[in-house]
Amino acid sequence: MSTATHPTGPAAPEALPAGGPYQSYVYGYPHKTSYRVRADRPALRELWAGEPKDALSLYLHIPFCEVRCGFCNLFTRIGAPEGLTGAYLDALERQARTVRAALEESGTPEGGTGRVRFANAAFGGGTPTFLTAAELTRLCDIAEHRMGAELRAIPLSVEASPATATADRLAVLAERGTTRLSLGVQSFVDAEARAAVRPQRRAEVEAALGRVREARIPVLNIDLIYGIDGQTEASWRHSLDAALAWRPEELYLYPLYVRPGTGLDGRTDTADPEWDARRLRLYRHGRDHLLAAGYVQHSMRMFRRPDAPEEGEDDYSCQRDGMVGLGCGARSYTSALHYSFDYAVGTRRIRGIIDEFTARPAEDFGYAEYGRALDGDEPRRRHLLQSLLRAEGMELAAYTARFGTGPAEDFPREFGQFADRGWLDTASPAGVLRLTPEGLAHSDALGPALYSAPVRAAMAAYELK
Numbered sequence: 222m223s224t225a226t227h228p229t230g231p232a233a234p235e236a237l238p239a240g241g242p243y244q245s246y247v248y249g250y251p252h253k254t255s256y257r258v259r260a261d262r263p264a265l266r267e268l269w270a271g272e273p274k275d276a277l278s279l280y281l282h283i284p285f286c287e288v289r290c291g292f293c294n295l296f297t298r299i300g301a302p303e304g305l306t307g308a309y310l311d312a313l314e315r316q317a318r319t320v321r322a323a324l325e326e327s328g329t330p331e332g333g334t335g336r337v338r339f340a341n342a343a344f345g346g347g348t349p350t351f352l353t354a355a356e357l358t359r360l361c362d363i364a365e366h367r368m369g370a371e372l373r374a375i376p377l378s379v380e381a382s383p384a385t386a387t388a389d390r391l392a393v394l395a396e397r398g399t400t401r402l403s404l405g406v407q408s409f410v411d412a413e414a415r416a417a418v419r420p421q422r423r424a425e426v427e428a429a430l431g432r433v434r435e436a437r438i439p440v441l442n443i444d445l446i447y448g449i450d451g452q453t454e455a456s457w458r459h460s461l462d463a464a465l466a467w468r469p470e471e472l473y474l475y476p477l478y479v480r481p482g483t484g485l486d487g488r489t490d491t492a493d494p495e496w497d498a499r500r501l502r503l504y505r506h507g508r509d510h511l512l513a514a515g516y517v518q519h520s521m522r523m524f525r526r527p528d529a530p531e532e533g534e535d536d537y538s539c540q541r542d543g544m545v546g547l548g549c550g551a552r553s554y555t556s557a558l559h560y561s562f563d564y565a566v567g568t569r570r571i572r573g574i575i576d577e578f579t580a581r582p583a584e585d586f587g588y589a590e591y592g593r594a595l596d597g598d599e600p601r602r603r604h605l606l607q608s609l610l611r612a613e614g615m616e617l618a619a620y621t622a623r624f625g626t627g628p629a630e631d632f633p634r635e636f637g638q639f640a641d642r643g644w645l646d647t648a649s650p651a652g653v654l655r656l657t658p659e660g661l662a663h664s665d666a667l668g669p670a671l672y673s674a675p676v677r678a679a680m681a682a683y684e685l686k
Contacts, residue, residue, distance in 0.1 A: 247668035282548030560592030614655030
């Protein structure tokens with residue numbers, strides 16, 4: 222298929238829009254702010270008809286946190302009045318029954334086995350460990366007994382905060398098969414935690430890490446943030462060394478973003494070139510420090526110990542087709558449509574969406590009401606984003622086998638500019654498209670440069686709620 226004949230929709234935007242290296246954290250494409258109400262309200266059994274269902278991903282979303290960090294724009298509510306978490310799990314169970322039935326009724330793709338099977342699972346949020354130990358047991362029961370995920374036989378990743386990583390909760394997660402626990406630390410420096418509006422003390426963080434190790438969950442991931450007000454190379458290295466002392470199997474290094482509607486909104490000039498330069502300098506310092514410590518870089522953010530237990534192909538980015546999401550903040554992915562519930566950042570709107578979710582009857586969970594179709598060249602763009610931003614790069618043969626063309630043929634303007642900036646590795650093995658270290662460092666500019674014009678327009682028109 223030639224580039225002249227494949228459907229591209231409106232003209233592609235100019236690559237590399239004006240701005241620095243931190244345009245947007247690409248963790249899914251199309252971006253959630255490009256989703257819109259689906260007037261057709263397609264039934265899930267129709268959406269999943271013909272889709273492979275023997276290696277699905279399962280994601281359960283818990284929209285509660287004990288506090289809201291200043292940088293957070295996730296769909297989450299602070300605290301929960303008595304009875305709300307139980308009502309939410311009731312609704313999650315109703316949704317699970319309906320979704321599982323829709324998957325089973327959707328039929329078998331040509332050449333498929335017809336079996337509905339989950340290859341990996343994740344609990345995210347919010348903070349899943351906001352739930353009590355008994356409620357976490359029920360959450361696992363929903364995943365296992367209602368959705369059919371064999372949690373002890375597949376990779377299971379769970380997000381936690383230091384304050385909620387208690388021994389009883391961790392014991393439940395370990396017993397039910399959790400293979401990876403991701404702890405949101407962000408900084409081991411108390412003053413930096415306060416600057417990020419994250420009320421925690423290092424002593425509490427260290428105690429939580431000790432409990433995680435005592436629970437013997439195979440993979441510990443520690444999240445750290447660079448670019449916090451007042452952070453220096455010395456204090457950044459201090460946090461890195463404090464994390465390395467626990468020999469975590471994984472470390473994720475995130476640049477600080479100040480997003481509209483968050484606690485830090487308005488406190489930092491997001492268009493400040495000096496801040497961009499400082500974040501980039503801190504990133505390089507952290508990258509080099511972890512590489513010197515023997516960690517292997519898998520993406521701009523992810524670093525892994527070479528002797529860490531294998532977790533399968535998924536790196537918990539939730540970017541693959543075949544994603545089944547449960548909960549009011551979860552997204553689901555088929556090859557033709559990404560769908561979810563409505564999204565908000567503001568406290569009042571989030572509470573309204575959660576209340577509406579908990580009141581839904583089972584039959585109302587059988588439809589996609591909010592989402593975005595993957596038409597035109599969107600599948601090509603998505604394939605590039607989920608593959609090229611990995612350090613190992615992308616196999617050109619896999620792209621060509623799927624689309625009949627090559628990525629540079631499909632996106633010549635973008636790839637020309639990537640090459641001009643030295644972001645493409647000309648020494649990569651034959652048949653592999655790979656980024657240079659500087660290309661990886663600029664992932665948050667390179668990724669958004671591949672967004673389509675319709676997605677950009679929808680994101681720009683999105684009204685923050």
